[in-house]
Amino acid sequence: MTRTTPTRPASVEAVFPELAAHRGRTTRLHPRPGRPGMRDSHVGGPILWPDLEPWPVCHEPHQRETEGYVPDEIRSARAAGVWPWPGAGTPGQDGPAPFVGLAQFFRRDVPGLAAGPDGADLVQLFRCPFTHGPYLERRYRLQWRRAEETERAERFLAAPPEVPLLRWEHELPEPCVLHPEEVDTYPWAEDDTLPAPLIALIDSWDDAQAAEHGPDAPSYQSDLSIPPGWRVGGFPSWASTGPMAIGCASCATPMRLLLTAGGDEMDADSHSWMPLEDRDPSLRGKASIQGGPSIAQPTRLRFGRDRDLHVFTCPADPGHPPQWVLS
Structure with missing residues (x-):
């Protein structure tokens, strides 16, 4: 629609x-909850990521979470139409943490998207699921790609790694399809x-x-x-x-x-x-x-x-x- x-x-x-x-x-x-595919522009859907490439991780120090939300429990609660409740879970390990894929946009879907380096026409947005330092700063990452080259990969990552426990429910994006509209x-x-x-x-x-x-x-x-x-x-x-x-x-x-x-x-x-x-x-x-x-x-x-x-x-x-x- x-x-x-x-x-x-x-x-x-x-x-x-x-x-x-x-x-x-x-x-x-105009993101709206849906079931986007990895070859679609979306927020919160599967990222088009070649299987042979290492998933991006944040190497800065993190404090382990001992209370929060298990990602699969968040998904189940949302599917049931209820609000997830925090609880105790298995804390993550110290050390690097996998970034969360927030969104990806193809210029074929979003004509107003500026070109990336070397003519890249696909941009992917990631966020570390943890805060950093006394001011609770966040770390983000952009990944630019040429869509045509990327889509020729033999295999793609089906399930990216994720931390076992999230401090906040809003760290996990809901998969959303897009309805792009240009306005003044x-x-x-x-x-x-x-x-x-x-x-x-x-x-x-x-x-x-x-x-x-x-x-x-x-x-x-x-x-x-x-x-x-x-x-x-x-x-x-x-x-x-x-x-x-x-x-x-x-x-x-x-x-x-x-x-x-x-x-x-x-x-x-x-x-x-x-x-x-x-x-x-x-x-x-x-x-x-x-x-x-x-x-x-x-x-x-x-x-x-x-x-x-x-x-x-x-x-x-x-x-x-x-x-x-x-x-």
Whole structure:
């Protein structure tokens, strides 16, 4: 099934003609629980990984978990439609821990996906299941591939290694199929992301909308600029941190947003972006949204304290190390 973003509550460029020069495109991925295959773009499904290649592992020190969730118990609870409960299990061994495959995207499915090094057209995203250091930091990994070459492998890894115990239920992604949709997007309006006079106009419009319509008033940041959830390309949202300049550590080139991973497909301020196919046409506003957690939190993943994970790459050389920003 396709997913269709509703018409915005206001025509962005009719209200702010100056924004036409800043318009971008993003591909909303619209993950929904399903049964993707390893040759599909997906979140949480089987990763296309040649059997002869070693699975990626995190070599940084980890503290063994003695309480948490057994991965198979999480899967069983979700299949039964109940919430898994933590308990005691077999703790993992000290030493390297296998990364969890979070997602993979083929450019044949997501045309807005930027090319990787040497023309790679498949990107795979991994996360260490454990936190690191006193600030509970996460470790991520990108794997770029040429899809055609990879698919010629004789055999593929059927079941990647996983740790026996996860500290949090949201470390394990729910397999989701994608419904890519390209939409217009506009920059976050704060600091120097847009010209100061334009940001002042946006702020004035927001104030006028709030005065006229009260708490249900549309706003630029929530309803007109950047959609929530998983998306490829476009602009980063900066709700938690404020805008940040992201430069390549290897060559200082300003980096571009490759993709955004979000724990939620909507929140209280962004419900207007929920697709038409996930709504009851007889109702209006938030009351029309159907489907519960499978719609609002389909992947079951969390990033930071309910933030977005922005993955930046270098446009001058996609082989330079990516940067990971939570905002």
